[in-house]
């Protein structure tokens with residue numbers, strides 16, 4: 001019996017609308033030109049977490065070439081649920097045709113909610129509880145108008161279908177770690193529209209400490225070194241942090257390049273590292289090893305080592321690559337952005 | 347539309363499930379119980395094609411209730427690759443970008459919302475293929 005879980009299909013989705021960070025800076029009179037990314041992806045007026053999750057999930061099913069009725073779990077990791085009470089997962093499961101014999105839930109853990117669902121999905125399939133399990137990380141993140149987060153809070157997501165490792169899977173997981181502590185770096189109280197963040201916590205003791213700890217633990221338990229990996233993907237709250245954490249851990253720019261998307265799409269929270277992982281799988285070859293390390297405020301980091309399999313070569317077309325999703329874009333100005341995001345309240 | 351009626355129609359609206367006449371093969375969306383072509387009542391559920399082309403369209407400026415946020419939007423008759431014709435909103439595009447014959451594919455979107463507290467209605471729309 002195999003002891004490893006594999007990925008049989010994945011799909012990403014990024015809305016077509018973009019706003020340039022300079023346009024947001026212009027709105028708030030921040031003319032010194034220091035913006036944390038170039039532009040970010042904005043959900044269209046008829047898009048939300050659910051529609052983004054469904055599009056990513058549909059691409060994942062097409063790539064997996066499986067009957068959606070055989071998916072035993074649909075987990076949606078997010079912090080942008082359209083309903084405060086009513087699971088997003090039920091709508092997603094219905095839309096992809098996985099209902100009614102399916103376990104579904106929304107996972108919450110800031111930006112690591114999607115990778116948190118990876119752990120559950122892998123355990124489900126390894127236990128033989130179900131043939132396939134789907135983990136989605138997606139968000140339509142919002143920052144308070146004028147807040148630093150407004151530059152980066154973006155929309156997008158990715159879906160991954162797990163099953164037992166076989167010659168049909170395109171990559172398998174050889175190690176998984178979750179590193180969690182109680183760290184109040186970022187929060188949103190019930191009934192508040194926008195999150196709060198504690199500046200002194202967002203960098204060193206939060207993002208860097210947790211990712212470094214999860215990745216180092218993964219390295220210790222697997223005996224791997226950074227040079228054993230072809231690629232690495234880190235959570236991307238801005239353009240700088242993932243580059244810095246890669247350096248701290250001994251990874252090069254070449255290793256993180258294919259999955260480093262925050263300069264072009266922003267931080268799509270629970271979708272951030274997962275869209276980067278999807279973009280990396282798009283270019284990876286058999287036997288390549290990929291490190292995936294998420295970060296979720298609150299706080300914690302999941303670290304995984306995936307090994308790419310031969311089947312990856314058959315799984316490329318005709319599903320659009322993350323690169324092609326990024327290149328299909330339409331720019332909007334701040335007034336259109338306000339209309340799209342329903343940001344009349346401040 | 348009432349919440350119970352929306353709920354009964356969910357699989358069709360979410361997954362583009364129509365009906366197909368087992369006598370003459372014509373497909374319908376929304377699904378029908380009687381074939382308009384040959385009059386038989388032997389129709390079965392069928393998953394319709396998710397790609398097609400625009401036959402004709404118009405721009406809505408005076409929307410029905412619940413659609414106000416989306417104005418102006420495009421409503422079109424789309425002919426799917428399996429021959430089914432249906433009415434759909436076209437999203438992610440400006441009316442100027444459309445032509446008769448523009449290739450489109452189905453996407454899952456919000457259709458309308460009952461204010462801030464009511465239910466959100468999801469379903470298919472179409473968007474141009476780039």
Ligand SMILES: [Zn+2]
Pocket residue numbers: 367368369370371372381382383384385386
């Ligand atoms: Zn007929």
